[in-house]
Amino acid sequence: MVLKYNLSKNAFSLLELVITIAILSIGITAVLQTLSLSVRSTGLSCDIINAVFLAEDKMQELEFKENQNLINREPAEVRDKKDRFEWKYTLNLDTDLRLYKLSFDITWRRANREEKLNLNTYLR
Amino acid sequence: MRRIKAFTLVELLITSLIFVVVILTIYSAFRTGIFGYRNIEGTINVYQTARLILERINLDLRNSFNYSEDETKFMGDENNLSFLSLVDTFSEDKIIQEYAFISYNLKGDKLMRLCRKNQEALNDKSRIEPEEMASNIEGITLRYGHIGTSQQQIEWKDIWNDTKASPIAIKVKLTLRDKTRREFERMIFLPLVQ
Numbered sequence: 001m002v003l004k005y006n007l008s009k010n011a012f013s014l015l016e017l018v019i020t021i022a023i024l025s026i027g028i029t030a031v032l033q034t035l036s037l038s039v040r041s042t043g044l045s046c047d048i049i050n051a052v053f054l055a056e057d058k059m060q061e062l063e064f065k066e067n068q069n070l071i072n073r074e075p076a077e078v079r080d081k082k083d084r085f086e087w088k089y090t091l092n093l094d095t096d097l098r099l100y101k102l103s104f105d106i107t108w109r110r111a112n113r114e115e116k117l118n119l120n121t122y123l124r
Numbered sequence: 125m126r127r128i129k130a131f132t133l134v135e136l137l138i139t140s141l142i143f144v145v146v147i148l149t150i151y152s153a154f155r156t157g158i159f160g161y162r163n164i165e166g167t168i169n170v171y172q173t174a175r176l177i178l179e180r181i182n183l184d185l186r187n188s189f190n191y192s193e194d195e196t197k198f199m200g201d202e203n204n205l206s207f208l209s210l211v212d213t214f215s216e217d218k219i220i221q222e223y224a225f226i227s228y229n230l231k232g233d234k235l236m237r238l239c240r241k242n243q244e245a246l247n248d249k250s251r252i253e254p255e256e257m258a259s260n261i262e263g264i265t266l267r268y269g270h271i272g273t274s275q276q277q278i279e280w281k282d283i284w285n286d287t288k289a290s291p292i293a294i295k296v297k298l299t300l301r302d303k304t305r306r307e308f309e310r311m312i313f314l315p316l317v318q
Contacts, residue, residue: 031154036160038161038164042164042168046167053178053308056310057312060293060311061313064313
């Protein structure tokens, strides 16, 4: 039954051709997908480096302000932005440790997706 | 006439045409991929270099200290910087901290770092040569922050020649070029000199 057409006509059937083309196109798109994925993830890692630089700068600034007793220790949310990066930080007293917990959030948009990075440290 | 079973010329032509089309498609897809990869390689190189330089400067500056109460040994202008700092050294499987004189200089498109440790630190005639940290640098701009007269805001200067006090913060603006041009900016606070 299955071999019937194979014996009758010595040629590819339309079904065989369609399946072949489908497999081939899936293979090519898979290879292309990995390439574009690697491009995107490299871009994201570059963004993360920039975000971490920014966060570290801001944390050093707060650490300096803490040293100089210029820091506002009232629980509040501070928001600001630089280029594509928006950040906010909150300062809350941790009653167990008797230290102020600094929670730092950076958000930015990349290819219509919201990326987020959170860093925490403690201040006196 | 006996019929010979073989491909006809038309069949062969059509086959090779389809083959060429398929090969061209695959080739162009790979070419775009490799082109993109090369582009990204340049960007990665730039980021790698920037991270190396900025982390090194950050570490050195965060460990910097004043020589004495009335002399800091901290000098800096737009592209050059020199100060005293602590550097990590490996000695018999242990990490020890040694004091050192650190100097950053821009020579053409190369960033040079001089590190004179221990007894050599204050010896200006020392024969220790600066080492090349990175090349392909388009520019490095340093600015020095000090507490202004208003006591609340940090004011920025292009040149630091006050030998009695160190700045409280330094802004480093680094421009790198390798296929692409990128700018990096960091603000480093000096906790040990305050």
